[in-house]
Amino acid sequence: MKNITNHQLYQMITANIKELVREPGVLFWGIVFPILMSLGLGVAFTKKKETVTSVAVIGKNHLIRQPDSASLIEVLLRTNKAPIEITRDGKITRRLVIPDEKLGNSTFIFCDLSWQQAMVSLKRGNLSMVVDEKGGALQYHFDPMNPDAQLSYLKLSKLFGNQGVMLKPAGDDIEPLTVTGTRYIDFLVPGLIAMGVMMSSMWGVTYNIIERRSKKLLRRMVATPMKRSNFLMALILVRTLMNFVEAGLLFLVASLVFGITIQGSIPALFVLFIAGNISFSGIAILLSCNTAKTEIGNGLINAVSMPMMVLSGVFFSYHNFPEWSIPTIQKFPLTMFADGIRSIVIEGAGFTEVGIPILILSISGALMFMAGLKLFRWH
Amino acid sequence: METIPAIEVTDVHKSFKTVHAVRGINLHIETGKFVAILGPNGAGKTTLVEMIEGIQVPDSGTIKIMGQTWRENEDQLRKIIGLSLQETHFIDKLTLWETLRLFASFFTIGADRCEEVLEMVGLREKRKAYVVNLSGGQRQRLALGISILNKPKILLLDEPTTGLDPNARREIWAILKKLKEQQHTSLILTTHYMEEAEQLCDHIVIIDQGIILREGSLDQLLGDVEIDIPPRIAERRKVTLDDLFTALTGRHLTEA
Ligand SMILES: Nc1ncnc2c1ncn2[C@@H]1O[C@H](COP(=O)(O)OP(=O)(O)O)[C@@H](O)[C@H]1O
Ligand SMILES: [Mg+2]
Numbered sequence: 047m048k049n050i051t052n053h054q055l056y057q058m059i060t061a062n063i064k065e066l067v068r069e070p071g072v073l074f075w076g077i078v079f080p081i082l083m084s085l086g087l088g089v090a091f092t093k094k095k096e097t098v099t100s101v102a103v104i105g106k107n108h109l110i111r112q113p114d115s116a117s118l119i120e121v122l123l124r125t126n127k128a129p130i131e132i133t134r135d136g137k138i139t140r141r142l143v144i145p146d147e148k149l150g151n152s153t154f155i156f157c158d159l160s161w162q163q164a165m166v167s168l169k170r171g172n173l174s175m176v177v178d179e180k181g182g183a184l185q186y187h188f189d190p191m192n193p194d195a196q197l198s199y200l201k202l203s204k205l206f207g208n209q210g211v212m213l214k215p216a217g218d219d220i221e222p223l224t225v226t227g228t229r230y231i232d233f234l235v236p237g238l239i240a241m242g243v244m245m246s247s248m249w250g251v252t253y254n255i256i257e258r259r260s261k262k263l264l265r266r267m268v269a270t271p272m273k274r275s276n277f278l279m280a281l282i283l284v285r286t287l288m289n290f291v292e293a294g295l296l297f298l299v300a301s302l303v304f305g306i307t308i309q310g311s312i313p314a315l316f317v318l319f320i321a322g323n324i325s326f327s328g329i330a331i332l333l334s335c336n337t338a339k340t341e342i343g344n345g346l347i348n349a350v351s352m353p354m355m356v357l358s359g360v361f362f363s364y365h366n367f368p369e370w371s372i373p374t375i376q377k378f379p380l381t382m383f384a385d386g387i388r389s390i391v392i393e394g395a396g397f398t399e400v401g402i403p404i405l406i407l408s409i410s411g412a413l414m415f416m417a418g419l420k421l422f423r424w425h
Numbered sequence: 426m427e428t429i430p431a432i433e434v435t436d437v438h439k440s441f442k443t444v445h446a447v448r449g450i451n452l453h454i455e456t457g458k459f460v461a462i463l464g465p466n467g468a469g470k471t472t473l474v475e476m477i478e479g480i481q482v483p484d485s486g487t488i489k490i491m492g493q494t495w496r497e498n499e500d501q502l503r504k505i506i507g508l509s510l511q512e513t514h515f516i517d518k519l520t521l522w523e524t525l526r527l528f529a530s531f532f533t534i535g536a537d538r539c540e541e542v543l544e545m546v547g548l549r550e551k552r553k554a555y556v557v558n559l560s561g562g563q564r565q566r567l568a569l570g571i572s573i574l575n576k577p578k579i580l581l582l583d584e585p586t587t588g589l590d591p592n593a594r595r596e597i598w599a600i601l602k603k604l605k606e607q608q609h610t611s612l613i614l615t616t617h618y619m620e621e622a623e624q625l626c627d628h629i630v631i632i633d634q635g636i637i638l639r640e641g642s643l644d645q646l647l648g649d650v651e652i653d654i655p656p657r658i659a660e661r662r663k664v665t666l667d668d669l670f671t672a673l674t675g676r677h678l679t680e681a
Contacts, residue, residue: 049535057530061519068518068555261514269480269510271503272531425480 054272058280066250066288076246076292080238081299087234087361098153098366099198102164102176109140109158118179122206123156131155134369144201152201169392171233171363174198189229231304232392237360239293240384243322244354246292248347250285251330256343259334259423268424278331278419286323293319310389311396318390318400318407322383325407328414329379335418354380382407429492431456431579431611432477437486439472446472447483448635454613454628456578459605461622462615463666464632465678470615471511473632474581477613478508490579504532507577507610509568511584517557521548521567524556525574532575539574546570546600562593569600573610580604582614586621598624617678619666631670638673 050056066072103109108117111124128142139157146152156177159167167173174195176187184206188195258264268274300306308315333346357364357371358380364372375381386403389395397404434452438445447469454460462470475481477488479495479502488494490502515524525539543549546566551559559567565585572580585601586594602625604610616622622629623643630640639646647664667678 051526052530052533052535054530054533057527061516061523061527064523065516065518262510262512263514263516265480266510266513266515267531269478269503269506269508270528270531271500 055276055280058276059284062280062284063287066284072250075249076242076288077295080242080292080296084231084235084238084296084300085303087230097150097194097197098155099175099194100155100157100167100173101198101202102159102167102173103156104159104161104164104176104178108179109138109156118182118184119156119177122184126205128154128156144205152198154198154202166393169232170365170388171230171359172365175202177202192230194230229304231300232306233363233388234361235296235300235304235306236387236391237358237384239296240322240358240380240387241355241360242292242296243289243319243383244326244351244380246285246289247323247326247330248333248351250288251281251327252334252347253340253343254281255331255334256337257340259338259425260340265425274424282323282327282331285327286320289323290319306391308391309394310391310399314395314397314400314404315387315390317397318383318386318404321404321407321411322379322386324415325379325383325411328411328418331418331422332414333418335421336423338423354378357381358384360384379407379410428456430454430489431458431491432613433487433489433492434473434477435487435489437473437476437483437488439469439476439481439483446635447476449486450632450635450637452630452637454611456611457609458628459601459612459626460614460628460630461626462613462630462632463617463619463622463670463678464615465617465670465676467634468617468632469635470632471583472635474508474583474613474615475510478506478581479503504575505578506581507572507575507579508581509565509572509583509585511587511615513568515556515564515567518555520553520555521559522552524567525570528571529574534574538576542570542574545573545603547596560593562589562596565589565593565597566600569597573604576608577610580610580612582612584615584617586616586618594618594621601625619670619678622666629666631666631673633670633674639669 103119105117108119109123110130111120123140123142126142128140131139131141133139137157139155142154142156144152144154159176161176164173164176168176174188174192175198178185178187184203186199186203188199190196255264267277297306329350333350334343337343337346357367357375358378359365359375360380364375364381367375376385382403386395386400389399393399430453432452432454434450437447437450439447450469450473452460462473464470472481476483477490479499482495490506493502495502516527519527522539522543525542526536529535529539543552546569548563548566548570551563556564556567569582569585572582586597589597598621601612601614605612605625612626614621614625627642628640629643629646631638631646643666646666646669670676670678
C-alpha cells in the first residue's frame, strides 16, 4: 500500500536526476570538461611572459659568501649579480634576473630551504625547482612533466654552463622529482574538484531555481500540498550526488593517467567534500532566493564564481598574488575547500588539519541557506 | 436549507504599484456550478482567481472557500483545490507520465489515478513524450490533467484555451463537459472567448477594469439589456455576449 514511488521526495529526486542526465550539456560541462582540462593542463602547462620562479637551494648558508668554504651556487649567483634580499620574515634570498627582450625577463628567487621544507613548498605549488650541490656540480630536481620547471632548468643551466662551470654530460645533472604530490597535476586535480562543486551548485541549484521561478513552475508547485523544504532538499541532494560522481570520475582518470593517490585520511576527505557541498549549496540558495530573471541569475553566478575561480588557486598557487591580498583570498570558500582537499590528497592531512575548514564551510553554508530560505520568493 | 457556498468573495480589492487591478468584487458560487469570469485582457481576471487560489493576498476584503480562509486552513484547502495558472512551463525533459507522477506525489496519489487522468485528457499515447515536445493544446491538456489529479472539489482554470486553435479548444471543452457530468466539481474558469463561457458555464460574470459589469446565466444576460445592433446584422446572427460587452463598454472582448 505505502509505495515509496508515491512519495514526493522520491519523485522529486528522481525527476531531478532524470532532468540532469537527459541534458547532454550537463554531462559535458560537469564531467567531460573537467577531465579534459586536467588532461590538457596536466600535460602541457602554458607559460606566461614575465616569469618569476622560486628555486630552493638545499643546505644552510649556501647563498651567502662564507670565509671558509666556497659554495658553487653562491659564486654563480654573485658573478651574475644576483643581489641578496631579506624577506619580511627574515629569510635570505637572492634574486637573479635573466634579461630577454624577446621572450620577457625571467626572474629566479633562490632561497635556503631544508629538503623537507622544499618538498612542502613544492606540493603547495609555491616552488617548482630544487637545486643541490653534489661533487662540485649543480644538481637540479624538478618534475619533468612540468614544462615550467623544464624551462627554468634550461635557462639556469645555460646561464651557469656558459660561465665555465663544469657540467656533466646532458641529463646527468637532472634528478627527476616524480614523487607523487609534487607535480602540477597533483596541484591541479584537487582544485578542479573544488571548482566542480562550486560550478555545479551555481548552475544546478541557483540557475535551476531561478529558471523554474521565471517559468512560474515554483508558483504552480507551491499551489499544491508539496512541502517546500522537500523541493530544495531534493535539488541539493541530487547535486551533491552528481558532484560525487564528477569528482570520483575525475579522480579515477587522474589516478589512471597520472598515478595520483590520496595520501591522507579518506574519511576526512569525505566529510570535507560534504562540507564543501553544504557551503556552496548555501551560497546557491542565497543567490537564487529573490530574482525571477535568468539574466540576473547569470550575472550573480558569474560575479560570485569568477573571482573565486581566478583568485582561489584552482589553476595556480594564489601565493603569486600580492602578499597583502592573501589573507583575504584564504577566506574564500573555494580557497578553503581547494586547500583542504589538496592538503589531504597531497600532503597527507587528516581531520586535525581540515577540522577548522570543515566547520567554517558547513556553518557558513548553513547560515547562508537559512538566510536564503528566509528571503525566498516562491512566486 | 442554507448550504455553505463553494466560494464566497466579499468586497475584495487588490492594487499593484500603479494599477488598481481588482476594485471591490463580490462573488457567491454554489457547489457544483460552472462559472465563467469573462473579460478582456487586463480586466483583472488572473488577479481575482489567484486571490481565490491563495496565491495572491487581497489588500482588503475576504475570501472563503467552503467556509474556510487561506490564512487559517491553507493545508486543508490545498488538498481540495485544483488549478491551472495562465502560463506554466513544466520541466522540459520529463515525460508526460513522469510529470503527472511528480505532481500526484505532492497529493500522495498513486499511479492508478495518473492512469485515469491520462485517459480523461486523451494523452495516453503521449505518455512517453517529453513535455518540451508537446503541442500547445497537449500542454494545456496536461495542465488540465494535473489540475484534476486530486479530484478537486473546486477547480480554477485561468484561460485554459487561450492561444489554442478552435479544434484544440473544443477538445478541452469536451473534457470539461465530461468532468461536469462525472464529478461534483465547482469550476471557475477565466476567458476572453465568449463562446467558452456560453458553451460551458451555468453562470457568467463579466468583468472589466477590476469590477463586475454584469452577471447571470447566458439567457439572463442577453435578455436583460437592450442591445443596440443594426437590424441587418441581427437578422443574420444571434445576439452575443460580445454585443453586450460592447453595449456596456464600447469595446470588444478580444480587442488587444
Ligand atoms: N504583478 C503585477 N504587477 C503589476 N501589475 C500587475 C501585476 N499583475 C497584474 N497587474 C496589472 O493588473 C491588471 C490586471 O491584470 P490581470 O489580473 O492579469 O488581468 P487579466 O488576467 O484579466 O488579463 C493589469 O493592468 C495588469 O497589468
Ligand atoms: Mg490573465
